[in-house]
Amino acid sequence: MTKTFLLSVAFTALLLAGCSREEPPRSESTQAEADTQAPSPGSPKAGSEQATIEASIIPAVTIDGEARQTLRERMVTYNAPQVSVAVYRNGALDWTKGYGEGTDAETLFQAASLSKVVAATGIVALASELGVSLDEDISGDLEGVDQSKLNPEGVVITLRMLLSHTNGATVSGFPGYAAGEAVPTNLEVVTGSERTNTDPVTIAANPEGKFSYAGGGYQLAQLWAEQASGEDFTALMDRLILNPVGMKQSTFAQPLSADMASGNVAPAYEGNGDPVEGGWHTYPEQAAAGLWTTPEDYGRFVMALIGAMNGESGTGISPEVATEVVRPVSEDYGLGIGVEMSEWTDGGEIVLRHSGSNKGYKTYFEAWPERGDAIVVMTGADGAYPLNADIVRTAKQAYGWPMGPVRTRARHDLDEDALEQLSGAYIMAADGEQYFTIERDGQDLTLTTRRGAVYRMVPVEEYVFIDPNDGEEAAFKTDGNTVTVSLSGTVFEQAPEDRQSD
Structure with missing residues (x-):
């Protein structure tokens, strides 16, 4: 498993800490009994890739002689009441669908760490707009921050290093704030306060530029962006990315407005199938984890990024910005995005990917720029990491996308x-x-x-x-x-x- 896939946590760590990649006890009460199909592109045709995916999900390992589960059966296995999928082919939407009672293609999900890709693109666009180099030291431009605490070693802080997780920043992830809890400002998240539930962000020397995943670095980059632009992050991202790309179902607003919160939003669920109290957590850590979106809308962003990296104009993202975002900095990670060469195609083929994990939400996307193809999966359940992988694995086989061999094992009789x-x-x-x-x-x-x-x-x-x-x-x-x-x-x-x- 490479660091850019970021799809699962080591099994031992789960046993020791009880993390979120748990398969909860089975519960028939969570079965998705009412699927709501988006008006377009319609129901799957018999024999289509969509129908294949819905009918027979490929698990991590197939046991010889055992029947595979349908997508809806798989949702029950992982206590995932809501799933939403979008597939793009040749640069255009192939199909999108929401699965589960009350879920359709326009249901909003928290994108979790998929937010980083969009945020990084917006921050790079802002730097370009302001004429700020991604490699210049921005430490002196951060207001309201005690540098002796943030950066005791006087390390150079750059946007490129923050967005590629190579600046030695701390705080890998954020738990969010439950309904009714006081929500701190981003400045408080960075510097720490009695209202924050994570440690203050600090920077340590990292002369070798090693990758160390840190949402804290993204919050530092967000702080720079807000102060440099004079705009709050929600409005900034609307202006630079969401509106130009046409992401009409997306917002970085945290918390959601009352109108949006009472609308078509997928509530979060615990690993055991219980709903998260209050519906979901609020994330003032917008750049790291704060995007609300749909798979179709997120896929629209991915297609715009792919188009721009291929030199197209008019996608809403400039080719220059896209080039910086997808340029690997440390091994197989660019600015907010995994950038790898597939080992499953002759001569290699670029693959873009990232996963996300917020309280009660698990997300994943994978894209092949040379093909103009992508898949985005969003689930509203803490135990749904393996389900995301199952859906993507099944889609790869159905569409003929690069993938390794499907793993099968024979059962051994043990007395x-x-x-x-x-x-x-x-x-x-x-x-x-x-x-x-x-x-x-x-x-x-x-x-x-x-x-x-x-x-x-x-x-x-x-x-x-x-x-x-x-x-x-x-x-x-x-x-x-x-x-x-x-x-x-x-x-x-x-x-x-x-x-x-x-």
Whole structure:
């Protein structure tokens, strides 16, 4: 997994911290019973790519002999009541659809970190407008900031480094603010205050220019943009990007206006299928995570960026700005966007991509500039990261987009005694804490974390299991007295019976 995909979190980290890439317990109550098709482009034709995607989703690993789920069944698996997809081909919209009760193609979702691509493009456009080099030191232009706290080592701060995550900025992500909570200003987010729920942003020396993902750097760039332009970020992005590109369903407004909030908005859901209290969180961190949009509208931006990078005028983004945005700075990351060469085409082919994760929202886009093709997926559920990957994987096969081979594994028959032997509570020897339990489930095992996330484990070799939903492998070892399991390189030990809790 490359850093630009940013689609999933290491399995071990989830066990230790209970992060958001959890597969929640199954719940039929979350099934999308009423799909609302956008008036255009209409229902899928039999045999079309859209129909194929809806009918048979490809998981991370297909177990031989097992039927694949439909998209709606997959939504139930991940407790994702709402999903929205848009596909562009040859520079134009191929189809778009919202899935789930009350969801249509015009339903707004939080774009989460997909906001960074749009924000970076707008900030680069502003720098061009003002004649500011992306490589000049802007530290002296930041008002209301104590440089001794922000930048104690006196590091040069540039827009290029901030937007490419190479400036040594801190604060990787933001949890947002729940309904009813006081929402700080962006200046407070950067400098810290009693109203913020994250640490102040700081800059550390990074002479090698190593990539270190930091939403905090984007908030520093946002602060510069607001102060340099004299405009609030919502209005600035409207002027520079959203209006010129024609993103009529999009806004960086945080919080949403009362009229918009009471309209066609997808509410956020927890990993267990419960709604997020108050509908969603507010993100004053607009550049890093604050865009509200639809997959169709976001795809419109992607098509404008692709057109501009190919030298087209009149897209709403200048070719000069697009060139800066998609120019890799550190390995395979440009300014707010992953820029890679596909290993699955002869001679390579550029792929643009990014993922996003806000409270109750998971998003992803991938685009192929040489083809003018792109897919944008937005879901309103904390456990929907794997679902996004499943939809994109299925679309790649349906459209013939570059992709690796579909992974398949044969089931290995393991006797009942062996399955029972592996069942129990598991601890980490270093701290003695219990992190998960494993139970026999027919011919499979089920792993349940201490936070309630449930994972299916299918035997594929002697004492080797795989979760077909995310492809993670678990390798057990037993010497007759002790059972251990290795997950993503971390070893857990079966607790003695007298240490196993309910």
